[in-house]
Amino acid sequence: DQQVKQNSPSLSVQEGRISILNCDYTNSMFDYFLWYKKYPAEGPTFLISISSIKDKNEDGRFTVFLNKSAKHLSLHIVPSQPGDSAVYFCAASEDWGAQKLVFGQGTRLTINP
């Protein structure tokens, strides 16, 4: 089941630069998308979300872009900070009322000083 795919298992970025994490999906019924961050030995922490009626949502240093025609979303973090080093998961749901999140495999982001 590869409905949500994060093709980069890892990404290394210099502190202060932009981090771009990518996510692709195959299920055209997905209507709502979320990004979670996970540190070792902790649960996923919600970062930011976007519904399919938008193409961009911004919250501080975090911006999520959605390209519905390409079934692609990305998370931009700028500027990147050492505390951003974590595993980032993309997740999707079929509608606002659905309660099941489908997760990608995750991308490990490392911010180098």
Add this chain to the structure above:
Amino acid sequence: EPEVTQTPSHQVTQMGQEVILRCVPISNHLYFYWYRQILGQKVEFLVSFYNNEISEKSEIFDDQFSVERPDGSNFTLKIRSTKLEDSAMYFCASSERVIVAFFGQGTRLTVV
């Protein structure tokens, strides 16, 4: 800041034994979930619970699994007869409204 808490943090059990994983969701939340992550794999949805009943469950959530909200604050996941392949990190989550779920720190279940 309110958080979802899970106990124990690590549970080791023998194959065939029953285990109960416990969770205390955020107090004003109405929707409760269990997810699991087998080592090196994706986080997978198991079950959602609303208004004292299961609202959705995945194919993984077969007859050996059950959930309960026994006392208005705890939310439990029971695995009746554990198998080796049940070894995973189990995450409880809750949400005030649907979709944006807040996760606990997880219980690592090791079946030997």
